[in-house]
Amino acid sequence: MxxxxxxxxxxxxxxxxxxxxxxxxxxxxxxxxxxxxxxxxxxxxxxxxxxxxxxxxxxxxxxxxxxxxxxxxxxxxxxxxxxxxxxxxxxxxxxxxxxxxxxxxxxxxxxxxxxxxxxxxxxxxxxxxxxxxxxxxxxxxxxxxxxxxxxxxxxxxxxxxxxVESKSGLWVDAHVGAGMTSISSDYADMQSSGKFGISYGLALDYMFNEHFGITTGINFSSYSSTFELASFEQEAFRTTDQDNDEYDLHAQGSGISSDVNLKYMEIPIGIAIRYNGFISRLGIKYGIASSSSNANYTDGSITTTGYYPKYNVTLHDIPEYGFGTYSLSGKEAQVFPESAMIGFVQLGYQFFLSEKVSLSFMGFYQTSFSSVYTADSKSIATGNEEYNSVLHLNDATKISAYGLEVGIGFKLF
CATH class of the missing domain: 3.10.450.50 (Nuclear Transport Factor 2; Chain: A,)
Structure with missing residues (x-):
């Protein structure tokens, strides 16, 4: 058999x-x-x-x-x-x-x-x-x-x-991304947790051949975190009162919680790789800080006093001069982000709906190479019930994000 x-x-x-x-x-x-x-x-x-x-x-x-x-x-x-x-x-x-x-x-x-x-x-x-x-x-x-x-x-x-249309040439990709974003903290007693964020923009890929090209474009991203600080004591902050007298503002805070949102317009430059439907981009972005970045306090209290070196006296519990104990909840904070270089990598899959139209799904990760925030002093209170963001306490602040991006691409020529 x-x-x-x-x-x-x-x-x-x-x-x-x-x-x-x-x-x-x-x-x-x-x-x-x-x-x-x-x-x-x-x-x-x-x-x-x-x-x-x-x-x-x-x-x-x-x-x-x-x-x-x-x-x-x-x-x-x-x-x-x-x-x-x-x-x-x-x-x-x-x-x-x-x-x-x-x-x-x-x-x-x-x-x-x-x-x-x-x-x-x-x-x-x-x-x-x-x-x-x-x-x-x-x-x-x-x-x-x-x-x-x-x-x-x-x-x-x-x-x-x-x-069969050539895959070389100029492609434009309109995309929207979503994922977790974070703003780092290196202040010893401050905890930070990332928040959901979105991005959107246009990518321009010029493909030299079917597999390799260069990429640029424009992207708008937001990076957000919540910061928690059990207590802090800020260093003396020299300022003037309403009588134009100089004094050193001292402050102590407790139970502080703050939300910070930094917004950037980003110009990427890098390489684009395509192979058998897979697509990748990697390179650097120049991030331009937006004036619409914002920060606010959601909880906590702060106690302020003022030392006048001219009179060698410390004043406290004088509300009309801004000395006392105040709730930070609902207070807006000044935030001054700086431009930054941001490294990025994307990897995903591209579906061709026709020879000149594609749909892509890509994972991404990006992070700044250097600090995006520089403070002249580690101070939150600045007098007259005005406040800096908690980022003033950091020595170095970095931004990062990871998530999923969906885009639709068109071949221009």
Missing amino acids: KNIISSFLIVLISATSIMAQSSQKAVKQLLLSYQEKINLSQGEEFSEENNQAFLQLFYSSNAQVATLGIPNLGEGQTTIKKFVNGINERFDEEADIVVNLQILKQNGPNDSSPNRKLYEITALQNFSGFKKDGSDFVNHSKIQFEVEYLVNQKIARIVSIKK
């Missing part, structure tokens, strides 16, 4: 191999016939015989084929019958039409049914001829043949021909 099964498998494998060779040979012969019979002016005339010989290479007279820029056929695709009529109407029948194919890739066979196998062949095509007005016509395109092989009849026919 084992010998019988082995013999059967050998026969089956041999038959499959012979069938595959037969179909591939038929497909190869079909493409050779395509190059020959597309010369509809054979015999120096456009005859119905020539037209039919070429049409018989196709699945039907309604098979869709690339227009190849032939005048008055429009962009995209048309039926093979209209394509043939277009050649008859616009080309000189006394001059040959010459087509050369350079096969780049073949996929298949794929079994669509027991009697039908499908192939996809990608090729570079040079199409040349003379129009009736005496001018040359030359078209150089990457095209994709969809070919069917009928097993029972042992014949191959062209189902469609599509033009």
Whole structure:
């Protein structure tokens, strides 16, 4: 029994191999016939015989084929019958039409049914001829043949021909991102927790070829965190009162909670990589701080006193001079973010809705290389119930974000 099964498998494998060779040979012969019979002016005339010989290479007279820029056929695709009529109407029948194919890739066979196998062949095509007005016509395109092989009849026919748009050129991508953002704290007693944030903008990718290019654009991002500080004592802050007398403001706080939101306009520059649908961008962004950044206190209290060196006296519990204990809840804070260099990396997948339109889903991470905030003193209270943000207590403040970005891209040229 084992010998019988082995013999059967050998026969089956041999038959499959012979069938595959037969179909591939038929497909190869079909493409050779395509190059020959597309010369509809054979015999120096456009005859119905020539037209039919070429049409018989196709699945039907309604098979869709690339227009190849032939005048008055429009962009995209048309039926093979209209394509043939277009050649008859616009080309000189006394001059040959010459087509050369350079096969780049073949996929298949794929079994669509027991009697039908499908192939996809990608090729570079040079199409040349003379129009009736005496001018040359030359078209150089990457095209994709969809070919069917009928097993029972042992014949191959062209189902469609599509033009493959080059992935090189300039692409614009409109995107929106969302994820976790954070503003760091290096003040020993202050805790920070990141918050949800959004970003949006435009990316411009100039692809030198199908896989590599450079990227730039514009992006608008917000970075947010909540800060908690159990207690603090600020260093003396020299200022003047309403009588224009100088004094050193001292402050102690407790139970402080604050929300800080820093907004940036970012200009990226980096490299873009695309491979088999995967897309990546990495580089640096120059972040320009926005004046709409804001901070406010949500909880806590602060007690202030004032030392007047001119009189060698410390004043406290004088509300009209801003000395006393005050609630920070609901108080706005001054915040002064600085421009920064931000490193970024993105990785995701790009779906092509058409040759010139794509939809992408990308994960991203970005972080500033240096501090985005510099304070001249570690002070929160500045007098007259005005306050700096808690970022004034940091030596170095950095921003970062990670999340998901969704974009729709368009090829400009």
